[in-house]
Structure formats: C-alpha cells, structure tokens
Amino acid sequence: MAFFGLDRVSRFFNLIKENGGFRQSLYKLYRQNDLKSGTLVGTDKLGNKYYENNEYFLGRNRWVIYSPSLGTDFDGSAVSPAWFGWLHYKTDIPPTQKEHVQYSYIDTTPSPNPTGTNKAYIPYTTGKPKIQAWVPPTRS
Known part of the structure; x- marks a missing residue:
C-alpha cells in the first residue's frame, strides 16, 4: 500500500474522522488553516483546548x-x-498536573490586544520631527 501511496489516503480519512467529519474539518480549516490530530491535554477557564502530539516536529x-x-x-x-x-x-x-504559581505582577485574566483601536499605546516624543509635511503655497 505504501508503494502506491494508499497509506496517505487512509491517513487523510483518519484525520478527517478524528476532526469530526467533513463538515467539522472544513470549519477547523477555516478557523485555523490546519488540521491536526492529537491528545487533549486540558482546557482553560475561557474554553480554549490545548493539544499535544509528539509525532510532529518540536x-x-x-x-x-x-x-x-x-x-x-x-x-x-x-x-x-x-x-x-x-x-x-x-x-x-x-x-492540569501541577498548580501554576501566581505572581502579583501577572494579570490572571487576559485582555485582548488593543492594537488598531483607540486604546493602543502610542509613545509621546519630545524630539523634533525629521520629516515635515509639505504645505502648499497660498495666493495673496
């Protein structure tokens, strides 16, 4: 079977089956751009699921x-x-196996990245700008 490449076909169908069928696999491809199979290690309080498969590269x-x-x-x-x-x-x-050490300076509830919003960090500069905007001449 390996000579004709049929083992890859069976592996593909097993991957589709492990991801919940064709419809669920298409949804996962849409959201993640990847289909993987692995063991569920745990979930966090937000509902994120964490997986591991040591057959893949480190x-x-x-x-x-x-x-x-x-x-x-x-x-x-x-x-x-x-x-x-x-x-x-x-x-x-x-x-899930060992309690995580909580530090006082780490926020335990993650907040979304504010880049591109009005809450984004913009540094204040005190230096003169190197590039000045062109002002068109006015007629008097």
Whole structure:
C-alpha cells in the first residue's frame, strides 16, 4: 500500500474522522488553516483546548484551539499565563498536573490586544520631527 501511496489516503480519512467529519474539518480549516490530530491535554477557564502530539516536529507538536465563543476574532492574548508557559516549552508539565504559581505582577485574566483601536499605546516624543509635511503655497 505504501508503494502506491494508499497509506496517505487512509491517513487523510483518519484525520478527517478524528476532526469530526467533513463538515467539522472544513470549519477547523477555516478557523485555523490546519488540521491536526492529537491528545487533549486540558482546557482553560475561557474554553480554549490545548493539544499535544509528539509525532510532529518540536515547535509544532503543541497547539491551542480557541473557544468557539471567540469566533474568528481570536488572538494570542486569549491564552492564560499558565498555559502560555506550557505552549512555549518553558515547562513540560501542563497546568492540569501541577498548580501554576501566581505572581502579583501577572494579570490572571487576559485582555485582548488593543492594537488598531483607540486604546493602543502610542509613545509621546519630545524630539523634533525629521520629516515635515509639505504645505502648499497660498495666493495673496
């Protein structure tokens, strides 16, 4: 079967089956641009699900599927600090197995990224601008 490539076809259909069928797989492709299969490691209080599959390359073997309540407007800031460390390989122990240490300077409720809104950080400069806008001449 491997000679004719039929093992890849069966693997494709198993991936579709593990992701909930054709309709659910198309929805996951729309939201995530990727179809993966893995074991569910845990969920956070926002409803995000965290998965792991060590058959994938390091750096691609842990991922998050954001809660459907976020729709297509999900952001990396929706990941809680406890799960952030596990996703980025700071620890191999997920927060479901060991209690996460809470620091006073870390906000436990993540807030959305304000870039592009009126709450975005804009630095104040005291220096002279290097480029000045052109002002058209006026007739007197």
